[in-house]
Amino acid sequence: MNVLAIGCHPDDLEIACAGTLAKYVKGGHKVFVCHVANGNMGHVIIKPDELAVIREKEAARAAEVIGAEYFNIGVGDFDLNSHNEDTFMKIAEVIRYAKPDLIITHNPEDYMQDHMEVSKLVFNASFVSSIPHKKTEHDSYENIVPIFYMDTVAGVNFLPTEYVDINDTIELKLEALKCHESQIKWMYDHDGIDFVDFVRTVSKFRGLQCGVPFAEGFRQCLAWPRLTTKRLLP
Numbered sequence: 542m543n544v545l546a547i548g549c550h551p552d553d554l555e556i557a558c559a560g561t562l563a564k565y566v567k568g569g570h571k572v573f574v575c576h577v578a579n580g581n582m583g584h585v586i587i588k589p590d591e592l593a594v595i596r597e598k599e600a601a602r603a604a605e606v607i608g609a610e611y612f613n614i615g616v617g618d619f620d621l622n623s624h625n626e627d628t629f630m631k632i633a634e635v636i637r638y639a640k641p642d643l644i645i646t647h648n649p650e651d652y653m654q655d656h657m658e659v660s661k662l663v664f665n666a667s668f669v670s671s672i673p674h675k676k677t678e679h680d681s682y683e684n685i686v687p688i689f690y691m692d693t694v695a696g697v698n699f700l701p702t703e704y705v706d707i708n709d710t711i712e713l714k715l716e717a718l719k720c721h722e723s724q725i726k727w728m729y730d731h732d733g734i735d736f737v738d739f740v741r742t743v744s745k746f747r748g749l750q751c752g753v754p755f756a757e758g759f760r761q762c763l764a765w766p767r768l769t770t771k772r773l774l775p
Contacts, residue, residue, distance in 0.1 A: 582618035703759045707757060
């Protein structure tokens with residue numbers, strides 16, 4: 542299968558679904574990862590233009606750790622708008638390139654606007670990617686594929702309907718997360734949060750819910766024609 546994960550900021554996929562993505566790769570599937578925002582506002586000392594460059598390099602390294610092909614749309618933080626045609630056509634082009642069997646993205650209700658806007662953008666772009674007269678570099682992709690929403694930060698207000706056992710990829714997930722050094726260090730210095738331990742704890746909590754040491758939780762987008770009888774999560 543081809544699997545496409547689209548997150549907002551450069552570390553969002555590592556936080557919520559990197560264990561699952563690594564499991565796909567280990568199973569011989571092709572994984573593509575894309576972040577829409579450039580993360581340029583994610584620091585109080587490093588200036589936005591400099592930080593955007595740093596965070597792109599960190600994201601590329603993280604994708605390499607799990608064996609995924611990497612894309613960056615590059616919209617500035619807080620500039621995301623689900624009605625922006627240029628942005629959703631760029632996402633549609635990534636979808637047409639990847640030709641995914643499923644897409645993983647943010648839950649429509651999350652803790653900040655950028656995440657929620659990306660959820661809407663992905664929903665819209667995955668439909669638009671099937672329309673031949675909406676032109677991008679690659680031809681239209683006829684499939685309107687299932688979307689799976691990944692966990693929120695700390696799992697707040699998110700009850701999974703499906704779980705993936707990531708016991709065999711938890712350390713790879715955390716290794717990929719550690720690539721985001723600018724964020725890990727900033728959160729520890731500025732907020733006193735050990736974010737690697739934070740993410741491990743959430744994975745352990747989701748594992749507790751489904752009877753394994755570590756897990757990631759998902760909910761399927763219940764919209765026609767995205768439903769299927771196939772088990773698409775690993």
